[in-house]
Amino acid sequence: MNRLLLVEDEPLFRKGLAKMITGSTTNWSVCGEAENGQEAESLIAELLPDLVITDIRMPLLNGLELLKRVKSRFPDIEFIVITGFQDFQYAQTALRYGALDLLIKPCSKQDVYDALDKVNELVLDKQARLRKEETEHQLLLENTLRAIFLRFPYHTEAVAELEQGLHGCKLILFRITDYYPAHKQYTRRDVPLLQFAVLNIISELLDTHGIAGKLLLIEYGRYALLVDDAAEVQALCVAVCETVPRLLGLSVSTHHAGLAHSLTQLADLYETGMEGARIAERTDKGTETEGTLPMNRARQQLISAQTVAFIVSGQMEALKQYLEHFMKEASGMSLENGKMEALSLSFALQDTARKQFEQIYEPQTLTDRISKLHECSCKDEIYSWMQTEKERFFHNFTKWQEKYSENAILKAARYMEEHYSEPLPLQQVASQVHLNAAYFSHLFKKETGRSFIDYLIELRMEKAKQLLCNTDMKITEVSGTIGYDLPNYFAKLFKQSTGLSPKDYRKLYQS
Numbered sequence: 109m110n111r112l113l114l115v116e117d118e119p120l121f122r123k124g125l126a127k128m129i130t131g132s133t134t135n136w137s138v139c140g141e142a143e144n145g146q147e148a149e150s151l152i153a154e155l156l157p158d159l160v161i162t163d164i165r166m167p168l169l170n171g172l173e174l175l176k177r178v179k180s181r182f183p184d185i186e187f188i189v190i191t192g193f194q195d196f197q198y199a200q201t202a203l204r205y206g207a208l209d210l211l212i213k214p215c216s217k218q219d220v221y222d223a224l225d226k227v228n229e230l231v232l233d234k235q236a237r238l239r240k241e242e243t244e245h246q247l248l249l250e251n252t253l254r255a256i257f258l259r260f261p262y263h264t265e266a267v268a269e270l271e272q273g274l275h276g277c278k279l280i281l282f283r284i285t286d287y288y289p290a291h292k293q294y295t296r297r298d299v300p301l302l303q304f305a306v307l308n309i310i311s312e313l314l315d316t317h318g319i320a321g322k323l324l325l326i327e328y329g330r331y332a333l334l335v336d337d338a339a340e341v342q343a344l345c346v347a348v349c350e351t352v353p354r355l356l357g358l359s360v361s362t363h364h365a366g367l368a369h370s371l372t373q374l375a376d377l378y379e380t381g382m383e384g385a386r387i388a389e390r391t392d393k394g395t396e397t398e399g400t401l402p403m404n405r406a407r408q409q410l411i412s413a414q415t416v417a418f419i420v421s422g423q424m425e426a427l428k429q430y431l432e433h434f435m436k437e438a439s440g441m442s443l444e445n446g447k448m449e450a451l452s453l454s455f456a457l458q459d460t461a462r463k464q465f466e467q468i469y470e471p472q473t474l475t476d477r478i479s480k481l482h483e484c485s486c487k488d489e490i491y492s493w494m495q496t497e498k499e500r501f502f503h504n505f506t507k508w509q510e511k512y513s514e515n516a517i518l519k520a521a522r523y524m525e526e527h528y529s530e531p532l533p534l535q536q537v538a539s540q541v542h543l544n545a546a547y548f549s550h551l552f553k554k555e556t557g558r559s560f561i562d563y564l565i566e567l568r569m570e571k572a573k574q575l576l577c578n579t580d581m582k583i584t585e586v587s588g589t590i591g592y593d594l595p596n597y598f599a600k601l602f603k604q605s606t607g608l609s610p611k612d613y614r615k616l617y618q619s
Contacts, residue, residue: 110231111139112224113155115148115162115174116190119594125161127561128217130533135228137535137545145169152178152185158231159224161188161211164198172201179206184234186227190215236414243410250324256371257326257378271371274322277334279365279374280341281381282310282348284329284358292357298482299328301447305356305478307331308408308455310348317344330382334368355475411456419464419505419544431498439491446490447481453494454481457501465508509547516541517555520548521563528567529591534560569605572598576614583610 112129116122126138140155142148146168152160160178164171175187189202192213202210208230209223248266253274255262284306287299294302307325310333314321321335335341345362352360365381368374411434418427431453438449454477477497484490523540524532537560538548552560568590575586587598602610 110136110158110228111155112136112159112161113148113151113157114138114141115143115145115160115166115171116141117143117163117166119143120597120600123594123597125220128220129224130561135546136224137533145171145174148174149177152182156182157185159186159188159227161190163190164202165192172198172205175202175205175207186230188223188227239410239413243413246409253322253324253371253374254326257324257332257374259375267371274334274368274371277321277336277368278341279368279377279381280333280335280345281363281365281378282306282331282333282345283361283363283382284352285361286359287329289357289359297444300444301451301478301482302356302358303329304448304451306352306358306360309352309355313344313347313351317347319344326378332374332378356478408452408456408459411453412459415456415460416464419460424505428502435491435494435498438494439487441487443484443487443490446487447484450481450490450494450497451478454497457497461501461504465504509543516543516548517552520552521556524564524567528564528571529589531591532564565601565605568592569602572602572610573606573613573617576610577617586610 114122114126116125122141122143126141129136129138136159139157140151142151144166145162148160148162149169160174162171162174171189175189178185179187183206187202187207188209188211189207190211190213191198191202208227211219211223248263249270252262252266253270254260256267256270284303287302288294303325307323310323310331314323314333317340319335319337319340321333324332324334326332341364349360349362352358363381365377368377414430415427418424418430434449434453438446438453440446441449481490481493484493519541520537523537534549535545538545541548543551549560552558552563556563558566571590572586575581575589576583579586581589583599584595587593587595590598592598592601599610602608602613606613608616
């Protein structure tokens with residue numbers, strides 16, 4: 109969920125805006141509030157929100173100067189500027205300083221939501237671009253590391269980062285001894301698919317054994333693993349040598365190549381570990397090209413990251429559209445490339461389901477699924493295979509939601525009862541019952557007949573009635589006790605709820 113900071117010197121307007129946003133199904137949560145630009149400048153540096161909504165006219169530091177200062181330090185933070193008609197001449201200045209949109213007072217709820225949707229699209233595009241850039245950077249690091257292993261030319265700018273992250277690692281080598289076992293009918297065209305599958309099986313086993321390391325396909329049938337802690341490595345090697353043959357029918361050997369004190373040692377360790385195998389396997393591989401494999405691995409990681417982003421923000425329809433677009437693109441490729449893209453999608457969805465939906469990894473199903481993909485003889489069959497993978501993913505998602513939806517609202521209500529005196533944004537309560545904010549908001553209203561924010565206000569007003577009737581606490585103390593820092597705002601809400609001011613209610617009902 110995207111985070112925004114509200115900057116407004118009129119407390120009622122600011123609180124009303126915060127309430128409007130918190131109680132909505134937009135992809136935004138209020139991470140902080142400030143009553144002037146000076147206070148906001150410090151909060152922005154601390155919280156680094158995605159968006160700042162600020163008034164123009166404020167004491168100490170006005171909105172335009174705040175916008176100018178923040179944009180010079182944090183150009184990626186977006187701004188929406190609130191202005192009255194009398195200040196509209198400042199609009200051009202605000203846009204020139206980098207404001208994305210303007211809100212003219214008095215602004216309706218729809219005006220605010222439209223502006224937030226506009227910024228949300230921009231933020232999502234920006235996040236997707238950053239994920240893509242990060243994926244491309246990781247690909248550069250992998251290609252550089254592969255080149256070091258093979259004594260090929262490489263980009264020197266990546267060496268310092270690699271040296272820092274991999275210094276003093278232990279090198280473990282895995283080798284597929286034969287891609288054409290007699291009991292399987294694999295062909296040369298299947299090799300890229302199989303190499304990618306092996307890469308993902310080893311990655312899954314790394315997660316299972318809790319081992320952090322860098323796994324890389326070096327060349328045809330050869331994989332390198334660099335790890336800091338070798339405590340669980342032997343168990344991992346045993347698992348790889350058992351799992352790959354069971355799932356794919358391929359034999360795999362392992363070799364502990366030694367400790368690499370620097371990147372310059374990697375080639376020597378690799379060549380020693382694979383001594384005698386390189387010439388034979390180069391002859392065997394013919395014209396096979398493994399260069400596409402790292403890209404597909406990176407592609408998988410990008411798909412997984414984007415899928416998680418859609419899920420966390422509750423944008424399931426957008427996720428379905430994204431996956432459908434990917435599937436159509438993949439089914440329009442050549443048969444071999446389409447299969448690689450399809451497998452990238454499958455592993456990405458599998459990884460997401462395991463990490464986000466607590467789905468148990470079931471390696472026994474992998475063999476059948478890859479076999480069915482292997483049997484696809486046309487683009488339509490590849491599309492149908494991906495459709496099945498997508499349906500499996502959403503089935504798992506629905507089961508996960510149902511698991512946590514059961515009694516979720518009851519648990520949420522209990523949590524609100526225990527924490528009503530604290531700030532309670534919708535996102536925080538939703539996280540307590542393991543649901544994303546959008547789905548929780550929909551479920552809450554369906555189960556209670558009231559929106560989350562209305563329910564919270566009613567809960568606090570009931571607590572306020574008890575305190576007014578049974579204690580001598582001052583009204584300002586009652587306000588603070590039930591979660592409202594501004595007594596005037598509390599009094600307004602109380603009168604809306606009961607028809608009486610807190611003072612008159614106490615006179616009428618106090619025994």
